Amino acid sequence: xxxxxxxxxxxxxxxxxxxxxxxxxxxxxxxxxxxxxxxxxxxxxxxxxxxxxxxxxxxxxxxxxxxxxxxx
Numbered sequence: 240x241x242x243x244x245x246x247x248x249x250x251x252x253x254x255x256x257x258x259x260x261x262x263x264x265x266x267x268x269x270x271x272x273x274x275x276x277x278x279x280x281x282x283x284x285x286x287x288x289x290x291x292x293x294x295x296x297x298x299x300x301x302x303x304x305x306x307x308x309x310x311x
Contacts, residue, residue: 247310248289251276254296258303270298 249257252267255276261267270276271286277297278288290296292307 247307248291249305249309249311250286251278251283251288251290251296252286254290254303254305254309255298257309258296260298275299 251271252261252264255261255267255270256264261270268286272284274282274284275298276283278290279295280297290305292305292310294305296303296305
């Protein structure tokens with residue numbers, strides 16, 4: 240059985256750790272809750288926000304595009 244690609248996602252806190260913005264889950268949570276992260280141009284304060292392929296995450300003046308390879 241193949242997984243529907245529309246349900247594949249990565250949580251924002253995990254994404255921040257993978258791209259190197261945060262070293263730990265706790266640090267990621269603090270950065271997100273501080274309002275320092277945007278998803279597709281909107282401030283996001285939910286650390287478990289589900290990201291899909293093509294979403295653009297902004298933090299500390301940089302932008303990162305979520306790639307299919309990171310999704311589960």
